[in-house]
Amino acid sequence: MQTKRTRQGFADGLMELARENQRVVVLDCDVSKATQTCDFQRLFPQRFFNCGVQEANMMSVAAGLALEGFIPFATTFGVFASCRAGDQVRNSIAYPKVNVKIAATHCGISTGGDGASHQANEDIAIMRSFPNMTILVPGDYEEAKLATKAAAAFNGPVYLRLGRDAYPVIAEIHHGFEIGKAKLLREGRDITLITTGIMVSEGLKAAEMLKEKNYSARVIHMPTLKPLDSEAVLQAGRETRRVVTAEEHSIIGGLGEAVAGLLSETIPTPVRRVGVKDVFGESGMASELLDKYGLRAINIYQEALRLLKES
Amino acid sequence: MALAWRASLKIWRQSPAGGRTYSIDRCFCCFCFGRDSQNVKEAPRPLLLAGIIHRMPTHGVKTLPMLDREEHRFFRQKAFEIRKSILEMVYKARSGHVGGSLGSADLVVALYYYLMRHNPSEPEWPDRDRFILSKGHCTPVIYAVLADCGYFPREGLNHFRRPGSHLQGHPYEPGTPGIDASTGTLGLGISTGVGMALAAKLQSRSHYVYILCGDGEIQEGQVWEAALFGNKYHLDNVIAFVDRNYLQTDGNSEQVMPLDPLASKWEAFGWRTYEIEGHNFDQIVSTVEQAKQLKGKPTMIIARTIKGKGVSFMENEVSWHGTPPNQEQFERAIKELTLAD
Numbered sequence: 001m002q003t004k005r006t007r008q009g010f011a012d013g014l015m016e017l018a019r020e021n022q023r024v025v026v027l028d029c030d031v032s033k034a035t036q037t038c039d040f041q042r043l044f045p046q047r048f049f050n051c052g053v054q055e056a057n058m059m060s061v062a063a064g065l066a067l068e069g070f071i072p073f074a075t076t077f078g079v080f081a082s083c084r085a086g087d088q089v090r091n092s093i094a095y096p097k098v099n100v101k102i103a104a105t106h107c108g109i110s111t112g113g114d115g116a117s118h119q120a121n122e123d124i125a126i127m128r129s130f131p132n133m134t135i136l137v138p139g140d141y142e143e144a145k146l147a148t149k150a151a152a153a154f155n156g157p158v159y160l161r162l163g164r165d166a167y168p169v170i171a172e173i174h175h176g177f178e179i180g181k182a183k184l185l186r187e188g189r190d191i192t193l194i195t196t197g198i199m200v201s202e203g204l205k206a207a208e209m210l211k212e213k214n215y216s217a218r219v220i221h222m223p224t225l226k227p228l229d230s231e232a233v234l235q236a237g238r239e240t241r242r243v244v245t246a247e248e249h250s251i252i253g254g255l256g257e258a259v260a261g262l263l264s265e266t267i268p269t270p271v272r273r274v275g276v277k278d279v280f281g282e283s284g285m286a287s288e289l290l291d292k293y294g295l296r297a298i299n300i301y302q303e304a305l306r307l308l309k310e311s
Numbered sequence: 312m313a314l315a316w317r318a319s320l321k322i323w324r325q326s327p328a329g330g331r332t333y334s335i336d337r338c339f340c341c342f343c344f345g346r347d348s349q350n351v352k353e354a355p356r357p358l359l360l361a362g363i364i365h366r367m368p369t370h371g372v373k374t375l376p377m378l379d380r381e382e383h384r385f386f387r388q389k390a391f392e393i394r395k396s397i398l399e400m401v402y403k404a405r406s407g408h409v410g411g412s413l414g415s416a417d418l419v420v421a422l423y424y425y426l427m428r429h430n431p432s433e434p435e436w437p438d439r440d441r442f443i444l445s446k447g448h449c450t451p452v453i454y455a456v457l458a459d460c461g462y463f464p465r466e467g468l469n470h471f472r473r474p475g476s477h478l479q480g481h482p483y484e485p486g487t488p489g490i491d492a493s494t495g496t497l498g499l500g501i502s503t504g505v506g507m508a509l510a511a512k513l514q515s516r517s518h519y520v521y522i523l524c525g526d527g528e529i530q531e532g533q534v535w536e537a538a539l540f541g542n543k544y545h546l547d548n549v550i551a552f553v554d555r556n557y558l559q560t561d562g563n564s565e566q567v568m569p570l571d572p573l574a575s576k577w578e579a580f581g582w583r584t585y586e587i588e589g590h591n592f593d594q595i596v597s598t599v600e601q602a603k604q605l606k607g608k609p610t611m612i613i614a615r616t617i618k619g620k621g622v623s624f625m626e627n628e629v630s631w632h633g634t635p636p637n638q639e640q641f642e643r644a645i646k647e648l649t650l651a652d
Contacts, residue, residue, distance in 0.1 A: 025513075049509070049544075057502045057536030064506020067484070067492060068514070087496050088533070092503055096484045096493035 003166035006198070007105040009144030010162050011036035014073060014103075016145075017152050018044050024152060025065060027051055027058050029076040034164075035105045037075050055080040059088035059100070066099040071152055074100055078107035078120030078161060086126055093157045094130040101151045106164040108248035109276055109293055110198065110286035119281040125253020127159040128226050134179060135225040137161040137247075139200035140169050143223060146177035154179055161197065163248070165286040168201040173221055180224050182232035188218030191304050192236035192243045196222045196255045199246040199274075205297035206246075210304055217304065228258050237269040242307045244272045246300050248290075251275040270311050272303040377597050382425075386592045389420045389459075391652040394621045395645060396455035396468060402641040404472040407480070410631035412452040414589075414618040415523060415554045421595040422521055423456045431461040434488040440518045441491040441507055445500025446525030446554060447481040448633070453490070454478050462489035497525070498533030501551060505537050505609070508546040519603070522551040527559030530568045535580065541609040542581030549609035550602050551582075554589065556618040558629045573613055582611040589614030622647055 018024045018040060025047045032038040032050065041048040051058040055076050062072040074081070081089065081104040093100045104123060111119045127133050134156060138144040144162060151158040172185045185200070186207055195203035200221045207217040218240055220232055236243060243263065245256040256273030263269040276293050290296055378386070393416045401407035419442075423429070427440040444453050451471070458465045463477070470476035477486040481495035492507070494500040504522040511518055528534065541549055553573065561567050570576070577584040583605055587594040595614070602610040618632070619625030622644040636644060 046513075051536075051540060052543075054533075054536035054539070056498070056533045057540055060499050060502030060533070060537075061506035061509065061540060064492065064503040064508075065510045067503070068507055068510030070510055070513070088499060088502070091493065091496050092499050095495075098493075 001201075002169045004141035004169055005036075005164070005166050006138055006141060006144040006162045007034075007036050007164065009138065009141035010103055010105070010148050010160065011039055013145035013148030014040055015043065017149055018047065021071065021152065023069060023071045025049065025070050025072050027062050027065075027072055027074045029053055029055050029058055029080065031076055031105075034077070035075040035103070037073075055085040056088050059085045059102070060092040062100045062102075063088075063092040063096070063098045066093075072100055073103050073152075075103045075105070077111075077118060078104035078123045079118055081159070082120060082123035082126045089127075089157075089159075090130050094132045097132045097156055099155055099157070101158045101160060103148070103160045103162065105162045107161045108163055108197070109281045109289045109295065110163055110165045110167075110248060112165065112286040112289060113283050115283040116280035121250045121276045121281065122253065123159075123161065124225055124247075124249050124255070125257075128253060128258065132157055133226060134158045135161065136179065136223060137197040137225055138223050139173050139195075139197055139221055140167055142169065142174045143177060146174075147223060150177055150179050163198055167198040170200055170204070172204075173200060173223070177223065180227045180229060182229035183221040183223065184218070184232070185221050186217065186219040188216040189240060190215045190217060190242070191308060192218040192220060192240045193246065193300060193304065194220045194222055194233065194236070194243060194255065194259055195246045195300075196225060197248050199248055199295065199300075202295070202297040202300055203246055206300035206304065209297060209301045213305070215304070215308055222255060225255055225258065228262065230262055233259055233262055234266055237263045237267045242270055242304075242311060244274060244300055244304045244307060246274040246295070248295055249275055250278065252278060270307055272307050274300050274303055377600070378593055383592065386417075386420060386424070387652070389424055390417050390621075391648060392459065393420055393452065393455045394648055396459070397451040398622075398636065398641060398644050398648070400451045400455065400468050400471045401635045402638075403469055405635050406472050407451050407635060408448040408633045409451065409635065410558070410618040410625060410628070410633075411446060411449045411525060411554065411556070413622065413625065414556050414616040414620045415446075415449055416452050416620070417590045417592065418523065418552055418554065418595060418614055418616070419452050419456050421592055421599075423460060425592075425596060426599050427521065428518065429460075431457075431489065434462055438516055438518050441504070441520045443492045443494065443500045443504045443507075443520065443522045444482050444490075445494055445504065445522050446497065446528050447494035447500060449523075449525075450478070450480065450482055453482065454487075457487070457489040460489070463487070497528040498531035498537075500524070501534050502537040502540070504551070505541045505544075505546055505549060508541070508549045508609075509544055511548055512544070512546070518548070520546075520549050522549065524551060524553050525559070526553050526555045526557065526564050526570060526573075527567070529553060529570065529573075530559075530564075538577065538580040538582060545607050546609045547606045550599060551609065551611050552589075553611065553613045554616050555613050556616045556627075558618045558627065558632070560629070560632050562629055577611040577613070581608060583608045584611045584613065586613045586615065589616035590620060621651065
């Protein structure tokens with residue numbers, strides 16, 4: 001299976017945007033080689049601002065640029081964007097609803113070798129709790145490109161969540177990207193698997209495994225975590241009566257809680273959450289960590305089977 | 312770099328005889344005492360005593376008596392009205408920051424009624440000068456001024472800090488005409504300000520971005536991040552103030568977290584730095600006018616002020632940082648202001 005980096009998709013999308021739109025500017029915090037915005041810097045040096053190692057300042061500077069009509073992409077690692085600069089994102093960007101795009105790379109446990117300090121497993125939880133924030137979590141290279149363009153076209157704060165590693169390319173998600181819309185990848189009657197970000201390929205694999213057991217699993221990919229496509233979730237709850245969510249994020253405050261919260265208030269439905277449990281990660285290869293922390297098709301499959309047998 | 316520009320800067324001093332000014336080689340402010348001005352950075356900075364702040368000569372600033380008697384009268388009258396509004400607003404809301412608002416009133420008055428290019432009937436005019444209240448808790452002063460300028464009806468001031476009001480406790484840009492940036496947590500404003508100044512450069516606009524910071528505020532690390540940023544991009548369209556009243560919520564700033572020698576800190580960060588008396592309209596105006604002439608660097612004006620200025624029992628009293636006056640105190644304060652006027 002072909003694999004490609006979502007952060008590269010973002011960087012390539014950014015280049016296309018920059019050619020079309022003079023208002024697109026990029027801010028970076030001394031990680032342009034990692035966030036891949038160095039290509040942008042090479043081609044558009046006048047519109048690239050390296051803030052040095054100062055994430056807090058970058059977010060507020062981005063707000064200042066946006067207030068004057070620019071479309072700034074503030075780029076850094078997810079753990080810095082959400083935790084180090086959380087106050088600036090909240091008060092300079094989300095609260096006044098300023099048109100800043102926060103592009104956070106190195107999110108999730110697949111960040112790998114840098115270890116727990118650099119693996120943002122709580123960034124979605126933080127961003128979800130800020131009113132006015134739109135959260136996009138693309139599943140692969142191509143979708144990251146689409147999400148980048150959609151973010152720029154959208155007027156308001158956006159948190160674009162990207163990974164570090166190369167992830168499988170999934171042809172099914174390469175069309176019709178729309179903020180707030182889920183993508184139905186596979187129809188099913190017995191259970192629904194809702195995935196976000198890079199877990200889409202694992203979700204599809206899990207559906208195949210369930211099929212071998214004669215269960216028909218619906219697969220929904222959720223590239224927008226906020227606003228959540230509640231219609232797709234409610235329909236899934238109504239029609240399949242069981243839901244398993246999968247995200248490369250803590251099970252606290254992410255997709256799982258969003259889906260469970262919505263369903264329990266509307267049509268109570270059993271929901272199982274696959275994600276990083278309430279623990280910090282550690283150093284390792286991305287693939288090793290995804291195995292160890294239970295973020296694989298087999299984990300989704302097992303949760304689904306348990307749910308199918310229970311109810 | 313800081314030494315180089317200081318050596319080349321012509322230093323002016325007001326003649327003791329009156330209106331005439333003359334050029335001198337040395338600075339005779341109470342820090343320098345006529346010593347070689349290159350040694351300014353090493354000069355001792357004694358803690359300012361409340362009583363001498365307003366008598367302190369300006370360090371290294373060309374002080375020209377630019378304002379005539381009529382203008383002085385106008386400024387005094389405006390400052391009186393604004394201080395009165397501040398007290399009324401905080402008294403009615405039973406909440407708000409009165410000390411810093413009274414203390415910075417003269418700075419904000421000088422900016423909005425003299426120095427800034429702005430148009431209350433067109434708050435979004437792209438070429439207006441921006442003003443960012445980085446010490447966001449002092450909303451009473453900016454709301455009083457904006458209402459007086461006509462950005463919104465004065466009646467709105469009665470609803471300050473009330474549910475449904477567009478006058479929030481801290482500046483909220485989308486809600487209030489004339490507010491250029493949302494601030495609140497300290498340090499945000501100066502960063503947003505340098506961002507707006509960078510935008511102005513990119514758009515080849517000639518307006519200025521004025522930023523008002525508190526002295527307690529600049530203990531925030533983010534302020535110094537913004538300082539580095541302003542220096543890197545040569546944002547000479549930034550003119551920032553520190554409202555230097557030596558007081559913050561928990562007491563004297565030099566005890567809570569020392570900031571002195573403050574001017575040399577800013578100079579070391581590459582900002583052209585002035586120290587002025589923040590209740591002296593001549594100094595405020597002439598310093599800003601001078602800052603506009605000099606290119607290549609952002610400007611920081613350390614304005615020595617008296618927290619609670621204008622009301623004797625609030626002056627230099629840290630307890631008036633965020634406490635509203637009761638009825639008796641309010642009436643006494645208004646009476647004092649009126650008598651002084």
